Amino acid sequence: MEKRLIKKEALAGIAKKMAEEFLVWAPVKKEDNVLFEPLQKDGEPYLAYLNSKNAPKNVFFPHTETLMKYTRTEKGMAFSSEENKAAESVLFGVRPCDAHSFALLDMLFDQDKYKDAYYIAKRLNTTVISMACVKPPYASCFCTSVDGEPVSSEGADVLLTDIGSDYLVEFITAKGEKLTRYFGDTKADAAADTRKEEIAAKAKEAIQSKIPAHEVKPILDVNFDNPFWNTIHSKCLACGTCTYMCPTCHCFDISDEVKGADGVRIRSWDSCMFPLFTKETSGHNPRTSQKERWRQRAMHKFKYYVDNFNAIACVGCGRCVMSCPVNIDIRKIVEDISKL
């Protein structure tokens, strides 16, 4: 594996240099929030960020995306084109938890039988550069409970680790190695590796928040009808913020829009928290109240995804914990389930 060292102050310039040549999604400051957005010509990546307000899943799975276009003909609406172009791009500076989420989303969108061409095209054309968390950004971080680590290269093509005055740059994949030319020519020495290992161990230890995410799987297997499910949803507003913030939530809607003679079929993020999500034309709704919807969310993350892909669909970023307007805390829910 190719490894380089770069001076810390050089990093912003590297991102900007890349942005001259292709699309670079980088953390940028927007009022009080940090968001991953395309880096503009005169834009500056915001490198003092803890983590972005929203998960960067929108790079591969946009809020709204055109699946196809059609146009009106004499005989009805005719299919005119499909939208499936992905520009060569770099996702610069995602945290390891969010990079982990890409590996989880791949399991769903890139299955053997049905491949999601839109997602896959963007994944293939995007190089992910992760920025290790040498200090866990939030007290609510719990990546180590869900198969993650604050210094981890999972889901990343390049991993940057702050080892003091330098960043250690590790080119994890062949796709990542195509970017070596931007990172100077100082080869990393063994001392840098050792330093990184120390930092990684320390960062891991600093993650204080822990949940029994693996332990609850056998409990969830047999507790679909447990009265416990009556206890968590009553204050839920069904706003869907948790699912919109979540790096691994991937439910979507497909709808048609027409203007004049032309139309588009789009897909947009949807949420299992919404009452209409499962409501059928007949009026029948298999998930009748917020109780069933919350059970679905918890089950999907800690049981169903494990059943299907042998992976927990949570990366421990804590966004849902921080963003819920009524302080529903998935950590507490998992903790409580472990005691059933």
Next chain:
Amino acid sequence: MQNPYIPYPVVVDKIITEVDTKDIKTFRFKFVNPEDEEKYAYIPGQFGELSIFGKGESPIGIASSPTQKGYVEFTVQKAGVVTTALHEMEEGTLMGLRGPLGNSWPLEYLEGKNIVIVGGGFAFTTLRSLINYMIHDDNRKRFGNITVIYGARTPGLLLYKDELEEWGKRSDLNLNVTVDKGDATWKGREGFVPTVCKEVAPSKENAVAVICGPPIMIRFTLPVFFEIGFSKENIITSLEMRMKCGIGKCGRCNVGSKYVCKDGPVFSLAELDQLTPEY
């Protein structure tokens, strides 16, 4: 790589109004590109997404049998935005069709067995596909006795009346058609499907029951089959859920760790017992 979100262009070739209330019609589609018909190779029990540009998509069971070449048929009740638009269409209209989606009736499992088909009302469509498949000359000898019990509320609500008449003439198919309430011209059987099942009392020996109908019919029909001695492995049904993508990604037809669109819609009762009761 075939993009599973993009429909095949099809033309509405023929529209048959099935019922006297005129809200259930069979739509026969022909593929605009003849090579697409081959790509749309399906098995009875699968479904498709009927795709009306500007309105959306609706998942509907395939009502024709793969033994019927040159077209594919769907019987659709007028209910929501897409199906209403479909009902207003004229022959010759261009639209889209995705699929075939989902698993299917388990043909390999059914082979060599006596088949009991129980259908109620409008849920008879994929059963019709299965019946036409099994009685086709190429396939008939692969299956044992075929018993069909089909009921509708009134004679006017029976689907596929011409076919029912043809099937009634066959010696290799035991057809039992019933209506909840007959009318002046109805000479057939009256009675609810569960009652007729009891009367017909199909043998459980080497038999599989394939049951599809409204929940109320299913609820009262299952005990009849349990009493005869059918095991849960040998009672097979098909589920419906709200769907969008049809390929196990959009998340809304999730029942436990299964997706009705991709892992279903066909399940045995034994399999349903393993699922969470959320459908």
